[in-house]
Amino acid sequence: xGVAPLRDRRLIFVTGKGGVGKTTIAAGLAKALSDEGxxxxxxxxxxxxxxxxxxxxxxxxxxxxxxxxxxxxMAMDTEAALREYLRIYLKLPIVGRIGPVAAAFDFVATAAxxxxxxxxxxxxxxxxxxxxxxxxxxxxxxxxxITGYLAAPQAIQQLVRVGMIRSQSDWMLSMLSDEQTTGxxxxxTAEEMPVNETLELLGAIRSDTTTHVATIIVNRVLxxxxxxxxxxxxxxxxxxxxxxxxxxxxxxxFDAATLAGERRAVASRHLEVLRAGLPSDMPVVIQPFLFxxxxxxxxxxxVASSLAEEIA
Amino acid sequence: MNLSDVARKSKIIITCxxxxxxxxxxxxALGLAIARSSDRRVLVVTVxxxxxxxxxxxxxxxxxxxxxxxxxxxGQLSVAMLDTKASWDALIRAHAPxxxxxxxxxxxxxxxxxxxxxIQSHDYIAMERLHEFVDMGLYDLIVVDTPPTRNALxxxxxxSRMADFFSSRLLRWLIAPAKGGVMGLAxxxxxxIADRILxxxxxxxxxxxxxxxxxxxxxxxxxxRMVERLLGEESTSFVVVSTLEAVPVSEASFFVxxxxxxxxxxxGWILNRVLPSSISNPDLAxxxxxxxxxxxxxxxxxxxVDDQSLGRVRDALVxxxxxxxxxxxxxxSQTIELARGSVALYPIPTLDGEISELAGLSxxxxxxxxxxxxxxx
Numbered sequence: 001x002g003v004a005p006l007r008d009r010r011l012i013f014v015t016g017k018g019g020v021g022k023t024t025i026a027a028g029l030a031k032a033l034s035d036e037g038x039x040x041x042x043x044x045x046x047x048x049x050x051x052x053x054x055x056x057x058x059x060x061x062x063x064x065x066x067x068x069x070x071x072x073x074m075a076m077d078t079e080a081a082l083r084e085y086l087r088i089y090l091k092l093p094i095v096g097r098i099g100p101v102a103a104a105f106d107f108v109a110t111a112a113x114x115x116x117x118x119x120x121x122x123x124x125x126x127x128x129x130x131x132x133x134x135x136x137x138x139x140x141x142x143x144x145x146i147t148g149y150l151a152a153p154q155a156i157q158q159l160v161r162v163g164m165i166r167s168q169s170d171w172m173l174s175m176l177s178d179e180q181t182t183g184x185x186x187x188x189t190a191e192e193m194p195v196n197e198t199l200e201l202l203g204a205i206r207s208d209t210t211t212h213v214a215t216i217i218v219n220r221v222l223x224x225x226x227x228x229x230x231x232x233x234x235x236x237x238x239x240x241x242x243x244x245x246x247x248x249x250x251x252x253x254f255d256a257a258t259l260a261g262e263r264r265a266v267a268s269r270h271l272e273v274l275r276a277g278l279p280s281d282m283p284v285v286i287q288p289f290l291f292x293x294x295x296x297x298x299x300x301x302x303v304a305s306s307l308a309e310e311i312a
Numbered sequence: 313m314n315l316s317d318v319a320r321k322s323k324i325i326i327t328c329x330x331x332x333x334x335x336x337x338x339x340x341a342l343g344l345a346i347a348r349s350s351d352r353r354v355l356v357v358t359v360x361x362x363x364x365x366x367x368x369x370x371x372x373x374x375x376x377x378x379x380x381x382x383x384x385x386x387g388q389l390s391v392a393m394l395d396t397k398a399s400w401d402a403l404i405r406a407h408a409p410x411x412x413x414x415x416x417x418x419x420x421x422x423x424x425x426x427x428x429x430x431i432q433s434h435d436y437i438a439m440e441r442l443h444e445f446v447d448m449g450l451y452d453l454i455v456v457d458t459p460p461t462r463n464a465l466x467x468x469x470x471x472s473r474m475a476d477f478f479s480s481r482l483l484r485w486l487i488a489p490a491k492g493g494v495m496g497l498a499x500x501x502x503x504x505i506a507d508r509i510l511x512x513x514x515x516x517x518x519x520x521x522x523x524x525x526x527x528x529x530x531x532x533x534x535x536x537r538m539v540e541r542l543l544g545e546e547s548t549s550f551v552v553v554s555t556l557e558a559v560p561v562s563e564a565s566f567f568v569x570x571x572x573x574x575x576x577x578x579x580g581w582i583l584n585r586v587l588p589s590s591i592s593n594p595d596l597a598x599x600x601x602x603x604x605x606x607x608x609x610x611x612x613x614x615x616x617v618d619d620q621s622l623g624r625v626r627d628a629l630v631x632x633x634x635x636x637x638x639x640x641x642x643x644x645s646q647t648i649e650l651a652r653g654s655v656a657l658y659p660i661p662t663l664d665g666e667i668s669e670l671a672g673l674s675x676x677x678x679x680x681x682x683x684x685x686x687x688x689x
Contacts, residue, residue, distance in 0.1 A: 019332020019560070050559065142331070159421060193362045194332070225632055230625050233617060237625070242614060244606035249599035252590040253629055256636040259591070259662070291635035296558070 028303025183214025345677025
């Protein structure tokens with residue numbers, strides 16, 4: 001049996017170095033999947049305002065906000081996750097009574113975020129298991145921190161030898177390990193640091209976790225401006241500036257071409273490094289650089305439509 | 313007013329901003345330029361430089377100690393990279409009451425987990441190391457490149473959170489059973505729930521860990537308070553770095569708000585990789601439109617190429633210029649918008665290619681310290 005295509009996974013973690021557009025890709029992916037008729041929960045781990053802005057909804061909360069019949073958004077809140085956990089598993093009826101305990105736990109979570117990680121992973125795995133949604137897309141922590149989350153069940157198993165958490169980490173671990181169910185999408189740009197971090201992350205995910213990387217998405221890739229044989233002609237035009245290329249207002253025409261050419265060359269170099277470092281069967285999706293970014297919503301729509309063709 | 317003036321009045325410059333916009337490079341270039349243009353001893357503390365940047369600075373591998381960079385100017389430049397784990401170990405050694413306690417902490421599973429992986433521990437250590445370098449008295453100016461924290465400014469809160477934690481009721485609860493007495497009773501409900509969820513042995517591991525840490529209470533709290541004071545001093549300048557793209561700007565604005573709310577001194581906002589004025593020039597659009605419908609037959613003849621090739625090249629140039637000029641004009645209006653705020657802006661033009669050697673870093677640094685501030689309009 002082959003590996004399930006990305007669109008058929010039930011739990012998708014979207015990660016990437018800060019600044020590469022991870023949240024945009026996560027939102028685009030969630031939109032693409034929900035446009036296809038799947039019911040999707042998009043969960044933001046380090047909630048910022050942009051996800052709510054993208055879908056024009058009020059700031060996200062732990063209780064999911066419905067964007068439409070097929071798409072809901074939530075923001076992870078570990079204290080709320082803990083409260084929900086205590087309510088479901090310990091049948092602790094009075095939230096008020098456990099208030100100080102929850103506050104204490106939040107304190108531990110702040111000082112020792114291993115607690116935060118297991119509560120977060122626990123909540124998303126729980127949503128997958130409950131089957132209220134076809135797919136849970138997680139706008140995950142950045143490359144430096146994602147393995148801590150994915151490996152949280154193992155970390156707990158090493159630390160905790162008995163108790164309820166120990167037994168619960170077992171089913172979470174098997175869900176996270178199952179390649180047909182769970183996949184990590186690593187978003188990068190064609191730049192030095194993001195490419196390095198992507199390759200390092202792949203190694204770390206292989207060695208420290210049981211989860212599989214499904215796809216690499218290279219975001220904001222500039223396309224080549226000219227085919228090679230035209231580039232020489234551009235050089236001649238820039239050098240001679242014959243009419244109708246002679247207006248001084250057209251300096252920017254050539255500056256923009258130089259800029260695009262330089263950035264494309266740098267990007268090509270890093271793309272090569274990326275491809276050379278990846279396993280040959282790793283899918284790589286190229287997401288073009290979007291100039292027309294009138295609103296966050298329009299970017300996500302663009303991303304959603306181009307991803308829809310690529311994630312099969 | 314320029315960043316050179318800001319540096320002259322500062323003993324510490326802390327750069328902060330979103331990831332992926334060249335913050336680390338700017339911090340290093342700034343430190344380099346100041347060291348080259350003055351006789352000051354400058355230290356740049358960075359978290360995780362790109363290989364290319366580390367190579368440019370002559371840094372090999374991760375070292376927690378400062379190393380000197382060879383310079384052609386009168387000042388001195390040293391660079392240190394942050395190694396969270398090594399810093400924590402050093403901190404424990406410095407503050408633990410005796411060798412036996414030190415060893416028990418270093419061997420504790422929880423300690424290893426916390427220091428090795430955790431995000432906040434990184435933030436705390438960055439500030440702790442800053443304090444240490446100030447204490448050494450070897451540097452006239454320290455430029456700190458902060459971890460690219462996406463949520464608020466965790467690194468600023470880390471010292472006080474650490475202090476709060478040590479003086480908290482929770483900690484007393486956790487260690488109470490081990491100490492016995494009345495506090496032990498108060499901790500009972502907490503421990504019985506914790507026992508059910510986490511299992512007894514783990515809870516006692518936690519207890520032991522915090523009991524050990526508690527021996528360092530006084531030292532930790534004092535240090536945390538000192539770091540807090542240091543950050544608020546007049547000679548500590550915060551410089552925010554972003555590009556003019558929408559998301560980085562919105563994140564950077566948030567940083568500015570948060571810093572100002574904390575009464576910290578925000579002395580500038582570096583706008584990195586600004587597109588050139590030839591592209592933002594409003595006349596470009598009209599010229600491009602005219603060009604897009606211009607007759608190319610004559611030129612094709614003159615150049616000895618076929619009409620079709622020339623047309624194809626022209627269309628590609630026109631499309632490309634249209635795209636970039638839209639972007640560049642958006643940057644201009646963004647700059648005008650930001651100039652309404654309280655922070656001096658320092659727009660840095662996009663430089664060719666990537667910075668891969670000290671010369672490139674110097675070039676960026678010289679632009680950085682000399683570019684005049686765009687002040688409130």
